[in-house]
Amino acid sequence: MxxxxxxxxxxxxxxxxxxxxxxxxxxxxxxxxxxxxxxxxxxxxxxxxxxxFPSISTFVSSVVVLQNRDSCVSLLHDIVFHVKPLDHFQNFTILGGSWSWSNSAPVVSCDFQKLGRSDASDLLNGSWVVVAGDSQARLFVVSLLGLVFGSEEMDSVRAQLFKRHSDYHIVVDQIGMKLDFVWAPYVTNLTHLMMDFKQENNYPDVLLMGAGLWHMLHVTNSSDYGVSLRLLRNSVVSFLPISPEFGNDGPVTGSVSIRSPHIFWIGMPVLISSMLNTEEKRMKMNDAMWSDYDKELYRSKLLRQSGGPLLSLDIQSLSEKCGKQCTVDGMHYDRIVYEAAIHIMLNALLIESHQKL
Structure with missing residues (x-):
């Protein structure tokens, strides 16, 4: 167009x-x-x-809006981290850091916003948010709740949220937001979750999911991972409460939306093999294996940039930009990485729903 x-x-x-x-x-x-x-x-x-002539005017306007939307969505990960050591405690470095979107002209024109507690609460007011996946997804939930809660409330939440390998549910009464974290370390767990949604005919407003690290460690077979991703893609497309929008080779025009949730994929972070805390992890979760798994994700056409239904939250890009100084175990990163991912998601919601705070 x-x-x-x-x-x-x-x-x-x-x-x-x-x-x-x-x-x-x-x-x-x-x-x-x-x-x-x-x-x-x-x-x-x-x-x-x-x-x-409204039809012509609407067509031209919709083309411009669509192009601007897609352009700005593609720039959401253009982020700069500002990290510096503050103190050393035993063998750990305490970091101080912040992040911001770059000052390039295209990014500035998109007017991305760091949402405060009030604005984030307004945006998520009355929403049902589901986050499903492994430890990366759990850290994402911590950052999201940290934005809508105060520090005292987060202290009481954290102990429950970090119960090992467990689900978590909370209702934020002040804004009527319901949030569910589903422990789903394998892609097959995510596929089963999609089937549950479809069977119950009950869909969240915002769905964020991602898995791969456990498969890389315990299965260590990128081809098998690719198969499970393609099954998940098929399940997501059938799960969407709309007529089929995504064909085998990408989007298909002419679909009519009934109610489509916003769906995101939480990507895997950069893995720093030398910092991983077990020999098994260092052996299996190496750069070559990570690359094979990443290629399978693209080939699966699960993500929107490869013709799929999910918008990527590119934790790889964010963790790489923050660097090895932002992780103590080569896998889980400092809070500012997941905080940036939260604001990417929130701004994507603003763009997708044509809102502006």
């Missing part, structure tokens, strides 16, 4: 080059000038009358 700028350039090219081409066919000078003038007037009148 063409945006407004592209349409303008095309029109200018028509006005300029068509008369020149006709002149090349030995038309008289007067005929060429007449045709050029008529063409210019027709295009000018068309541009001025467009606002009075």
């Amino acid at each position: 063409f945006g407004a700028v592209q349409l303008g350039v095309l029109a200018a090219c028509v006005v300029l080059f068509v008369p020149m081409g006709m002149a090349g066919w030995h038309l008289s000078r007067n005929k060429m000038l007449f045709f050029s003038g008529a063409l210019f007037i027709t295009l000018a009148v068309g541009v001025h009358l467009t606002p009075y």
